Amino acid sequence: MEGEDSTFGSIEELKEPLIGKEENLEPLGRSSEDSSSGWVSQVIRAPTRKDFEAEKNNSISIDLVGERKELIIHVDENLEPQAECCIYRVPRALRKMNKEAYTPTVISIGPLHHGNDKFADMEKQKIRYIIEFDKRIRPEKWQQLVNFIEENEKRIRNSYEENSELKKPEFITMILYDAVFIIELFLRYWPTERSDDFLLDRTCLSDAVWLDLQLLENQLPFFVLDGLYKSAFPNLDPDNGHPSFILLSCVFFGHCKVGEEINVKAEDILHFTHLSRYFKTKKYPKEFPKQGEELRDLACAVKLQGSGVQFKGISEGACLLDINFEERKWLGIPCLKVAELQIPHIEVDDYTETLMRNLMALEQCHYPRETIVCNYVDFMDMLIDTDEDVNKLAEARIISNFLGESARIAKMFNDLCLEISLSDSNYAGNIRGLKRHYENSWNNAKATLKRVYFSNLWKGTGTVAALLLLVFNLIQAIWSIISAFS
Template structure:
């Protein structure tokens, strides 16, 4: 257990409480800053189930109703494992009570025994739910998409978490010698907790062997991991900065319609990000430098024929998208202030989407899948994401700079206008070419006639 506890406490802050020193784990604070919460309280508040101490005992009817399901899971567990195993798990939580309490910014008013019971009930509910989902055990919480999707949402809220090391240790205890698969007549053993966690949340592709160096703090942290997985993070190093660090933040970028008017085409990224929406940060600007016409072994670059493409992974926007993104952003604001990769991505998208027309363009290109209704809701959502947030130096800085220079170029604007007016479709293009040929022929014939007239005179 000691190795788990050590890995769960990479950074600490010591605060004085009278004569006693209280160690606060600054990386595991499950708390949303008040300025962020005031912008959209509902996005940070559980709808059907409370986990941990911050929302425990709140007056919401749905939260109290789910307490019955926690008791149902508790009784099922005791039936299978017995009271002895239950007491063993309770003893473990009791031994870690101070450490668990210190993981929450706001101290719980519960006394020791009720606090330990609350943590154990919540942990067993999560473990049972994940196992039932993995082994496809019949359960109405999983069979009804409305319940399952809302529980998924609630379990990824920053203020609705248990420390991951507690879940991991209790899972090891719960599955030791326990054949959960008897429900489906299988003799297979239960997989690692990280595996059933990813399975429950529906991460489409994951390799837990690659996560050996990643210390999961809680489920919000796990969601962030998959959003930035395999993403080329900012390579800016403090010692290498030729100018102030703030100058590497994206502070100006033309909106999507302006970029489109300057000849930048928006395209759905066909790499991993587009196929797996867990990874949204795989943006790429293809400026045409690698393109060209191949004649034998010679590659010719024709400036007028270059295509400039901003490739963006698909993002499906539904009623759960905003809460999940806001909670990951809140996590970065509190615990990853120098690595705000998701915040940087959202800021980039916020610049692109200023108005409903910008949203229309990205939806038309298949980059945004709108499940909210009117397209103006997309613009409103992205425009509000970055309020009261700050960003770190962004790996999108060079891309944004290049896009702005492209948009400001008179040459690119003229070329884009020419293409849109005279070459917007094959018929217009053909007509334009035929017209140019006729004009050239007319010019040649006229010139020939003038020269002939001059010779005869």
């Protein structure tokens, strides 16, 4: 296939850099194992003797200031993230909690992990998908795709917190390879296109790719993927079964099913990690705490249940974060209230911690004043202290345990919020109501009475029978006294 005036020539030339074994395995830029502090050392040098002399003399050295200024002036990289920045290196404090949760295992997307030898095998799969994608489009389309990336190169680079060391041809090629691979993967996953496929048919491999594509450090800007998709297929007709790229993405990641309406626009999504956060936070309570209000030290699930709080799992039509606590009168009697904490159902499996950690890392970096997912995890952490709390929530169909031991889930929630900064909690009203209910001695007394005497049908029947017998005996005694004085 030949494309006129193409920056990269034929499709064979486009594939060539990754087909050769030696070139395929050699990193083009900084390895993912390299520290991001390398270029910083150009600005922050080790102190010299002149530094110590200036400090000793308690005076300012003009020469020293000049040297510092020269060092800073000659740094090419921007020290501050650009306005378009949305893809970050996970902060060290979070990474040390669970390094594996933030590191791709089988595939590298974007510049942050580009060039690592461990992804060499999957680079060959990318080439296979590029060849398949080539069959879908006209030859001249390749130049349009390259032009789109060239026109948006600065915006793409600015989307990353860390400056890429890749030169322009290498950077454009890398973005094009990764984007075309993702588009072809999503198209092959679409139900009407499904056929035998080496990657998709191997569950362990496809699951690993599915997870890697949602890691914060392993992203392409969504506008790049959507723009290339529209450039490659300009005559899309949704009415004839041609899905938009946002729909392809939502179906691939399980945010919706084919045929379901999605109320999300491509221009509102930053990348795949952000897409997942969107679907988890599109509906949530927005009541914030009063000034000076203490919203920590909430009793765990077992203790709350001991005070009469009932737990209810919500399965249909609820956002994961849509937690609600309500107290309602029983049979219209004010002193007999039913307290119920409604929490949407969540399946906890081998991928849950990784997905949660990356959503939380995105909030720490991009939404520090709107840590909605972090607040949800913090709320669940307050409810869960031990495996007994997990079991209580599982009995209420709030948690489905696919990890095995309940203690693993308890530890997961207890560890997730370590090194996390929280904004004002959007569960302030729920926490306030739960604390008020738990601290009410009458509620605890009612719950104890119910647990001891009415925990099941037999105990309840026996308790009622004993009360009736007591009443009858009391009436008989009163009647006997009245008869004696008649």
